[in-house]
Amino acid sequence: MRDRNDVTAGREVPEQRRILAVLVFSQILSGAGLAAGITVGALLAEEMLGSTGLAGVPSALFTAGAALGALGIGQICRRHGRRPGLALGYAVGALGSLGVVVAAAVGSAVLLFLALLVYGAGTSTGLMARYAGADLASPERRGRAVSTVLFATTLGAVVGPNLVTLTGEVAHSWGIPRLAGPFLLAVAAFGAAAVALAALLRPDPLRLAEKLAAAQEAVAAGSPSEDTADRPEPRLNRRDVVIGTSVMVLTQLVMIAIMTMTPVHMQAHGHGTQAAGLVIALHVGAMFLPSPLTGLLVDRLGRRWIAGASGLTLAVAGLLAALAPTHSVPALATALVLLGIGWNFGLISGTAIVTDALPPARRASAQGLVDVGIALAGAAGGMSSGLVVVAGGYSTLALAGGVLALAVVPVVAWSVRRPEQTDTAPASSHAEPEPK
DSSP states (O other), rough: OHHHHHHHHHOTTTHHHHHHHHHHHHHHHHHHHHHHHHHHHHHHHHHOOGGGGTTTHHHHHHHHHHHHHHHHHHHHHHHHOOOHEEEEHHHHHHHHHHHHHHHHTOOOOOHHHHHHHHHHHHHHHHHHHHHHHHSSSSGGGGGHHHHHHHHHHHHHHTTGGHHHHHHHHHHTTTTTTTTHHHHHHHHHHHHHHHHHHHOOOSSSSHHHHHHHHHHHHHHHHHHHOOOOOOOOOOOOHHHHHHHHHHHHHHHHHHHHHHHHHHHHHHHHHOOHHHHHHHHHHHHHHHTTTHHHHHHHHHHOHHHHHEEEEHHHHHHHHHHHHHSTTTHHHHHHHHHHHHHHHHHHHHHHHHHHHHHHHHTHHHHHHHHHHHHHHHHHHHHHHHHHHHHHHHHHHHHHHHHHHHHHHHHHHHHHEEEHHHHHOOOOOOOOOOOOOOOO
């Protein structure tokens, strides 16, 4: 039986290390699947549809699918725990990846679009796994727990785009279009992640967090009993949920819009798929590789400082992408690296803000709804990106994204100036020092 002092002291439970290890393993596996749609989704649609204006449709579809996936996974996690929710999400993502391969093989645009919707469930699962890493983390280490899970995605996500040529050759040898090759890798990657989580994610982090929260309430009330049915449930901090969600939505929209059209922009100016794959690999690496440092900064400097930095970094990325010479791969790569770093700042700080504001019993469903908003923002960014490029060019898209990213700064500044409106604080909430 756990020591009551451990419960009240807010120390991390020993199970947290095992949970993080399993999540890290599954994220390494799934990272390559996540990178498939990012790298060649727009190029595959352009090849099959013969239209640059529709090249953003795949990104919009799999991010819309991610919205549906986040909603469903959130509800499954709420009712049954993280393990079945995350495992099922990856299994569905593997099925969608297989559908993309079949659609490319038979040349069916309708099947491609349907499969990309299903594939989106896998991408949403990869992001929702970060919440599982935070379930048992102490408030003082929550940013680092989230960052550990995201960092684990780096290996597969960076290696995946650089396997475009190899997987394309494998697909071609099977009579499948080369651009469908990365989705073959996604089938295996998502499938393996699903099996790993189903077998190894024990104990379930969300269920254990709920039990510990109930025990902590009982200890705080002066009773060792865990029967808290008659006690009022801790209420969420609605303002912070809105703030954290706004940061993540804005950063996702800007990142998806610029990232989606970069491979198309490069190909239109004479760069091959290998060069585009390299740029996207660097971008995806920047999305996840800085995570340990970002998590440390979020915990040490404060959530809001890093959230504000995300907006500024994305604005600089948009400006550099707009001004980058079309022949310069290094210039575009630099812009896309900054784009990834800005997204990383926004996602980790926003996730910490939202998780701090939610009691364990309400986390899964609320986090699912938050990720629905993030996915819909990505869908909007992906769908509009091709149209903006056709109407005004890639530079216009990049500049517009940079300007939009600056909206994060006043949102964060508003949250700092306004007094706290926290409802009855959850036991696991993080009292972040406000900047002076």
